[in-house]
Amino acid sequence: MMFTVEDEEEYERVMEAEREMERQRENCRRRRRKKRPPKKPPIVEVEHAADEQETKSQTEQLKEWMDDELEFFAGHRCIWERSSGSKAGRCGGFEDKTTLSPMQFTHCIPGIIPPRAAVTGSTLQIYSFKIVELSDDLKWPLRVYGVVAARDTVDRNRNLLFARSRIRCQVLTENDSSLCLTGPSRAILAVDPVDFEVELKIHDGGDERKDRELIWAINHYDIAYNGEQPSLTFHSPLCRAELRLERLPTTVQATILSVHVVGGGSLFKSGGQVFCSSSSADSSAARREKIVLLDYVETNSAAKNERHLDGYLPLSRNVVSVEFGGGLEVVVKVYGGSGCTCGHVYFPFQYCNISQGTCSVSGSEVEMVVAWSRLVGDKMDMLIEGYTTQA
The missing domain is CATH 2.60.40.150 (C2 domain)
Structure with missing residues (x-):
């Protein structure tokens, strides 16, 4: 098979995009170690009206943090489109869902050598996704909609764990704050690192333009980095969420x-x-x-x-x-x-x-x-x- 100069240049662009994605992940880890959702407004003693104007309210701080999260997610998407979504990556669009069936090899005959594509391997078992903490800016119950998805290296497309439109939002309460999961639609292969993407909004009850972002976050499961930990945590200015999972060998x-x-x-x-x-x-x-x-x-x-x-x-x-x-x-x-x-x-x-x-x-x-x-x-x-x- 012959490779042209254009192929080599495209491959190098893909590799650089993947390196940039890894740098962003590391920056995100550092930033989240420093930032956590504020429980109470900071107490600041001021003496002059000018000082009060310069002091940012908790609402302004939350908005700035959420803007940072949205910007980071947009960067993650852009890098994915430059690598996996490129001509060389051939994985389609960022929001494309995996089309692989969980019964791809159900028809195989026992005792017959399976196709090369059929494997047994390490996978992630998904147990639950739960909102475990709210900032003081929010109160239960919450009407939530959006997407929670996994992305492995099998096809680099979204494997939906949760997906609800605005008109089918789920009501979460303090006593029952777990999302009603509908996936994965096939097993999540964990031989290589797995990305998890969360895009959840709060249904305001009226105009859709008034809906708020609840959590817009990315996390990365890598056995070399995460070990055998039983959960991944997602932080947002408004809440903290926990995805319970287990790696099976x-x-x-x-x-x-x-x-x-x-x-x-x-x-x-x-x-x-x-x-x-x-x-x-x-x-x-x-x-x-x-x-x-x-x-x-x-x-x-x-x-x-x-x-x-x-x-x-x-x-x-x-x-x-x-x-x-x-x-x-x-x-x-x-x-x-x-x-x-x-x-x-x-x-x-x-x-x-x-x-x-x-x-x-x-x-x-x-x-x-x-x-x-x-x-x-x-x-x-x-x-x-x-x-x-x-x-």
Whole structure:
């Protein structure tokens, strides 16, 4: 394959853009070690009216800080477009979503050598994204909308964890400040560093122009830098948010295709929850956090949704990572007047194909279907081998 002078120049521009991105990340780390959301307005003693005019109010300080965050995010976007979004990068637009399916290799035959693009590797398991602290400038509840996304090196596109428009904003309260995650849409490969981007706004209730930026931030997960820490923190002038995650060493991806109440009856008359947890091959390892797939608190909406779905439960997310040699346990918990009842199915790890299981919950039979697949190591390998990459 021959490389032209233009190709070499384009490659050098891409490499310089990536070096600039790393410099920006390091500057961001230094800046955030110095800055934290102010809890209370600074107390400043002044003697003259002129001094009072020179003293910036807390609101002005918050606005300046948020302007800095927005400027930094814009710089991050510009650098991405110069590198990954360039002619050499060929990753499309900054807001383009990953089109790779979590069931890319579900069809493979056990025992047959898989395609080169099909791998097992280290991935990030996403547990929750929570607003853990507000500045004095904000009060609960908050009506939040926007995007939380991961970006790995498989295709360098956005893998959405949360995405809501203004008309579908989520109400967060002090007692329930976790976003209702809908992703990832495929496993997040953690062999190389992973970027996380957060763009969240507060719905003002009236004119959209009055909506405020809640948090506009970027964070970077790198096993060499972050170690095995269980969370990433995102700072904003108005709040602090925490993304709980875990790096699993060697994994495949599982897609919970359906959780179905046989006969179509209403299971969550008093509310309930569907969640799962993965296990490792090491039986002595600590139990992992649960991943919430569906959480019904408002019983009226639960009954209404179940009635129109013929017993299929509308899971908010359904793709998880499962460690090699381990398994996946899916649990259905039903709330009642005197407590709760649970049913669960354990699915042993598989490289491919479909698993099915049933359990009994509150007198109803519940069927579960899970699809298994190896990971996509690199989108370019998929294209070279002639695979389609549409999810």
